[in-house]
Amino acid sequence: MMNGSRLFSKVAALTRRLYSPKYLAATNIISGGFFLAISDGIEQCNERYGFLKEHTKHRPDQGWNWGRSGRMFLMGIALGPFNHYWYIYLDKFCPGIKKKTIFKKVILDEIVASPFFICAFFLATAGSLSLTGYTETLQ
DSSP states (O other), rough: OHHHHHHHHHHHHHHHHHSSSTHHHHHHHHHHHHHHHHHHHHHHHHHHHHHTTTTTTTTTTTTHHHHHHHHHHHHHHHHHHHHHHHHHHHHHOOOSHHHHHHHHHHHHHHIHHHHHHHHHHHHHHHHHTOOOHHHHHOO
């Protein structure tokens, strides 16, 4: 059996390796997919059990939609490279961590990247999650 400090050391070593320059893109892309799938899982729990009762219907008999979670995972994988390289570019364009620099990064992210990512996400997921075609999604 592994003690706490040995386990922590192994997790720390794995984390350093995954976030090293060699594996950073893959780590960011895959974790983006997992975060979208986990978010979908939270939403499905909300839909199923009505945690936010004023916004959802209580449907405990509704089964888990694994396909929907899988499609959300794939959307995270598809958008992950754009996110990864956007933030690398942003750090090169606005280097530093001063308040003024961080403010510039946030403004650029909101003005430049957010519209692209929001449109890409909704156009891609709206059709794939409802399994409708592109034309129906745009309508």
